[in-house]
Amino acid sequence: MTEATLFDDGRVFTGLRYADSFVVEDGRVVAVGTAEEARRATPAGADRRPLHGRLVLPGLIDAHVHLPDLTEAREGLDLGRVASLPDLVDALRAWARDHPDGPLVGRGWDPERSSDRRWPSRHDLDGVVADRPLIVLQASGHAGIGNSAALDGAGVVRGTADPAGGRFGRESDGTPDGRAFERALATLVEPLDALTSVDPRALARTLRACAALGLTTLGAMCVRPDEAAAYREMDRGPALPVRVRAYLHYRFWREGYRPPADPTSGTGRFAIVGVKAFTDGALGPRTAWLSAPYSDDPGNSGMAVASAGELAEVAASVSADGLNPAFHAIGDRAVATALEALDRPRRELPTPPRIEHASLTPPEVWPALERVRPVLVVQPGFVWSDHWLASRLGADRARWAYAFRTLGGRGLVLAGSSDAPYDPVDPWRGIRAAVHRVDLARRSANPSPNEALSYERAVQLYTANGGVAVGVPGLGTLEVGAPGDVLVTAATSIEEAVESGAATVRETWVAGRPVASGADGQTV
Numbered sequence: 001m002t003e004a005t006l007f008d009d010g011r012v013f014t015g016l017r018y019a020d021s022f023v024v025e026d027g028r029v030v031a032v033g034t035a036e037e038a039r040r041a042t043p044a045g046a047d048r049r050p051l052h053g054r055l056v057l058p059g060l061i062d063a064h065v066h067l068p069d070l071t072e073a074r075e076g077l078d079l080g081r082v083a084s085l086p087d088l089v090d091a092l093r094a095w096a097r098d099h100p101d102g103p104l105v106g107r108g109w110d111p112e113r114s115s116d117r118r119w120p121s122r123h124d125l126d127g128v129v130a131d132r133p134l135i136v137l138q139a140s141g142h143a144g145i146g147n148s149a150a151l152d153g154a155g156v157v158r159g160t161a162d163p164a165g166g167r168f169g170r171e172s173d174g175t176p177d178g179r180a181f182e183r184a185l186a187t188l189v190e191p192l193d194a195l196t197s198v199d200p201r202a203l204a205r206t207l208r209a210c211a212a213l214g215l216t217t218l219g220a221m222c223v224r225p226d227e228a229a230a231y232r233e234m235d236r237g238p239a240l241p242v243r244v245r246a247y248l249h250y251r252f253w254r255e256g257y258r259p260p261a262d263p264t265s266g267t268g269r270f271a272i273v274g275v276k277a278f279t280d281g282a283l284g285p286r287t288a289w290l291s292a293p294y295s296d297d298p299g300n301s302g303m304a305v306a307s308a309g310e311l312a313e314v315a316a317s318v319s320a321d322g323l324n325p326a327f328h329a330i331g332d333r334a335v336a337t338a339l340e341a342l343d344r345p346r347r348e349l350p351t352p353p354r355i356e357h358a359s360l361t362p363p364e365v366w367p368a369l370e371r372v373r374p375v376l377v378v379q380p381g382f383v384w385s386d387h388w389l390a391s392r393l394g395a396d397r398a399r400w401a402y403a404f405r406t407l408g409g410r411g412l413v414l415a416g417s418s419d420a421p422y423d424p425v426d427p428w429r430g431i432r433a434a435v436h437r438v439d440l441a442r443r444s445a446n447p448s449p450n451e452a453l454s455y456e457r458a459v460q461l462y463t464a465n466g467g468v469a470v471g472v473p474g475l476g477t478l479e480v481g482a483p484g485d486v487l488v489t490a491a492t493s494i495e496e497a498v499e500s501g502a503a504t505v506r507e508t509w510v511a512g513r514p515v516a517s518g519a520d521g522q523t524v
């Protein structure tokens, strides 16, 4: 007994082209074309879903999210709205009062949004809580500040040297002042990981919220072993509403963790498919690795977290086990280094390796990009969020930041993502930023109209190209053979859907079955 649905009489963007109707049978698209063609291919007894001219898209793919961090940002201490240092201290105090036990971690704090742009010191945080660790993460997640208990718990004292690929802020006598960048931040945060575990029920709430936005596949980055176990367990029950394609944090690979022999599970909606390692930091805290110094910090060219040789070894070792390397690289020097690493011998896999972010890609890196041809997993929302970029890089350099049309025009595959919680998880915001480049306040990291994408191209970043990025053939399209992941909108055109944003989501289907529905995107 097959289960089939005819989506009839609509306007279907397959991710590659337009059609009128399509049929999903046993979880896969079996026909797409005119209404007549689809009707002829429809098995007897199929359900009919009349679309009345409405637009249907493939389910959206966010190729790069951090799901436990997003869950923490949704349900934990979110500092994204604090506007000054006194505000920050008040928010921390209120949270500490309501959460009297265990370590405290606040996320999303952005000094660029703060009136005084001041970073708190260890002493400011000691004034909030002194008897347990407190860490405030800067919005990028690549820098943060710990109180004295956090430093003590990590064994960081006056004589502690900076780790390779990291740096502690210091007081004038060399005592760590609480600030920590890149690998130094990992030194503070990793002892807390051992004290906290992933909550599968909270993760499931996050996944359902993603489905309600029209997302049907998530590229889960920096995955921990207990997190992978949680997805696998969820996929044995009804709780995994969307596909999760996991990229392990390299740290766990280095420590000897290996995925189970069968890395998929249950319905096959979950799989471990890659390992993510870091080349550099981020533009916000000026740790992205540049080929020339920051325009607003002339002694600083950012931070190398790994060399090309180290990354080449990572690529060789993970690909030997059938997993895909995914290298974080934001600055132009980091992108060149990641490309150099991927240009060395390793086992070729069915899907191309990934570079995460690839934020700054001046003409000098194009030849290596065109030779290696990685999938570039970009964050169009950063075009709006990093509106201060020209002050960091100068306008001439910023011209080659988030240069989506240039890169696509050179035949490279760009996949869209949010990097949530470091930018909002809403895929519609990213699609609009890729189309418009400037936000409602006319701000942009790189306003060049030459980099603006059409509505269809922008949606492709989050559909067909996302499928390539997470390594599932046909995923992100509604072509024959593709998984039946479907987004029914309330709109009659792609322009109307994108401009309406999440409000346009009527129904989200995964593998031929609805997982979220209704004007308010309630999960079913």
Ligand SMILES: [Zn+2]
Residues within 6 Å of the ligand: 064, 066, 221, 419
């Ligand atoms: Zn990320």
